[in-house]
Amino acid sequence: MDYEVFENYELKKHTTFKIGGNAKRAFFPYTTEAFSELLESLNNPLVLGGCSNVIVSSEGVNEDVIMTSKMKGYVIENNRISAQCGVKVPMIAQEAERKSLSGMEFMIGFPGSVGGAVFMNASAHSQAISDTFLKCRVFDTEKKKILELNKEEMKFGYRYSILQDRPYILLDAEFELRPGSKEDISAIMQRNLEFRKEKQPDLTLPNAGSIFKNPTNDSAGRLLEKAGVKGLKYGGAAVWMGHANFIINENNATSKDVSYLMNKMYNMVKDKYTIELVPEVKFVGIKSKEEDELWNTMLKK
Ligand SMILES: Cc1cc2nc3c(=O)[nH]c(=O)nc-3n(C[C@H](O)[C@H](O)[C@H](O)COP(=O)(O)OP(=O)(O)OC[C@H]3O[C@@H](n4cnc5c(N)ncnc54)[C@H](O)[C@@H]3O)c2cc1C
Numbered sequence: 001m002d003y004e005v006f007e008n009y010e011l012k013k014h015t016t017f018k019i020g021g022n023a024k025r026a027f028f029p030y031t032t033e034a035f036s037e038l039l040e041s042l043n044n045p046l047v048l049g050g051c052s053n054v055i056v057s058s059e060g061v062n063e064d065v066i067m068t069s070k071m072k073g074y075v076i077e078n079n080r081i082s083a084q085c086g087v088k089v090p091m092i093a094q095e096a097e098r099k100s101l102s103g104m105e106f107m108i109g110f111p112g113s114v115g116g117a118v119f120m121n122a123s124a125h126s127q128a129i130s131d132t133f134l135k136c137r138v139f140d141t142e143k144k145k146i147l148e149l150n151k152e153e154m155k156f157g158y159r160y161s162i163l164q165d166r167p168y169i170l171l172d173a174e175f176e177l178r179p180g181s182k183e184d185i186s187a188i189m190q191r192n193l194e195f196r197k198e199k200q201p202d203l204t205l206p207n208a209g210s211i212f213k214n215p216t217n218d219s220a221g222r223l224l225e226k227a228g229v230k231g232l233k234y235g236g237a238a239v240w241m242g243h244a245n246f247i248i249n250e251n252n253a254t255s256k257d258v259s260y261l262m263n264k265m266y267n268m269v270k271d272k273y274t275i276e277l278v279p280e281v282k283f284v285g286i287k288s289k290e291e292d293e294l295w296n297t298m299l300k301k
Contacts, residue, residue: 001037003029004070011056014048014067016111018206018249019258020056021285023065030070032084032137032171036146038066039139039169046284047169049113050088053120053208057285058254068115076101080134082174085115089122089129092175097189102180103132105188109196110209115170119163120280121156125192129175130156136173138163146171159213159280201240206249211262212277220269220277221245227268234261255283256291263294276300 009026012018027045029035039045045064048054071086079101083092092114093107106127107117116122117129118136135150147168155162163170201207212220224230224244232239233250235257240246244265247258262279269277279298287295295301 001029002031002034003027003038009065011048011051011061011065014069015051015054015056015208016203016206017055017208017253017258019058019253019255020051021058021060023061023063026065026067028067028070032071035066035068035071035085035171036139039141040144042066044141047115048284049086049116050111052111053116053281055208055255055258055281055283057283057287057291058256059286059288061285068113079177079179080174081177082172083114084172085113085118085170087114088112089114089117093189096177097182097185100180100182100185101177102185103127103175103177105185105192108189109193111203114173118154118170118173119161120159121161123158125188125195128156130154130161132175132177134174134176137171138168139171141167141169199243201242201246201248205240207240207246208281210245210280211247211265212245213280215275215277218275219245223269223273223275223277224265227265227272229265229268232261232264234258234264237261239265255285256288259283259291259294263298266298 005027007025009023011020011023027038042064045066047066049068068086071084074083074087076099089107089112093104096104106124112122122129133151138147140147214220221244229239229244230241236251236253237247237257238250240248266277269275283295
């Protein structure tokens with residue numbers, strides 16, 4: 001089979017947060033065929049892409065882990081782009097720019113994969129991945145077969161796709177872009193990069209992007225700032241002074257440090273505004289008793 005496998009594999013070297021224990025086994029398929037075969041044979045594996053929206057438990061992960069990062073193939077034909085799930089989104093945004101195709105300018109500067117971006121319906125600067133999405137192939141891990149889903153079947157919403165509620169793993173996806181002016185596309189991408197530079201920590205300060213989702217018609221960053229979370233720290237994790245909806249790993253933070261800090265932020269906004277923020281980042285792996293309680297509160301379980 002066309003994959004590599006490693007035992008007792010340290011996950012923190014892949015996560016943008018630089019947090020995460022070991023996977024007993026980590027598989028790296030090179031093709032979507034090998035990926036599908038692994039999905040068919042392994043028992044409920046955890047699939048990870050760019051690891052930029054996850055808090056991986058410092059205790060590690062019990063399930064087998066499949067990393068999609070070696071599936072990097074994509075094809076551009078006319079104004080359509082087909083990409084395997086492991087392709088990094090800035091890479092296809094830049095390819096689209098080269099071909100004067102518009103619709104993916106927002107994907108410059110964030111470290112997600114196609115699989116993770118579709119799973120999350122990633123968005124920024126008034127664009128979302130759902131805008132250009134046409135269809136995808138998923139592996140149904142219950143029925144053990146490949147399905148094709150169109151845009152309607154994906155039920156995209158704010159930071160939501162059906163992949164979050166069904167046993168579907170994205171293999172590859174096709175997008176339809178609009179022909180545009182290369183100059184305009186490049187200018188928008190440059191503006192987006194400058195915005196990020198100003199408003200977001202770069203990855204020299206390990207982080208996982210926005211921690212909480214925006215409530216309807218409001219901004220989580222604004223509420224957190226007003227609630228006074230800037231300057232809060234727990235263990236090695238700290239709220240970034242540049243934007244209150246970012247946590248940075250300042251000094252060997254653990255998943256528990258981040259979970260405690262998130263819970264404190266959540267409670268401060270709840271106490272001041274009676275608004276219950278919902279985490280945008282996903283916790284994966286073994287939850288300690290404390291982490292379980294902290295996350296159950298925030299996810300209202
Ligand atoms: C500096 C920084 C800036 C960011 N800016 C933005 C932004 O502007 N907008 C935005 O929306 N997000 C942003 N993010 C968050 C993140 O990059 C996106 O959510 C991204 O799309 C996640 O992709 P990923 O491949 O890293 O997913 P991962 O973190 O690897 O996984 C996220 C979830 O997707 C699942 N998943 C991954 N691959 C697959 C697959 N093939 N099939 C099914 N499920 C899968 C995982 O199991 C997990 O539950 C930012 C993050 C950082 C660190």
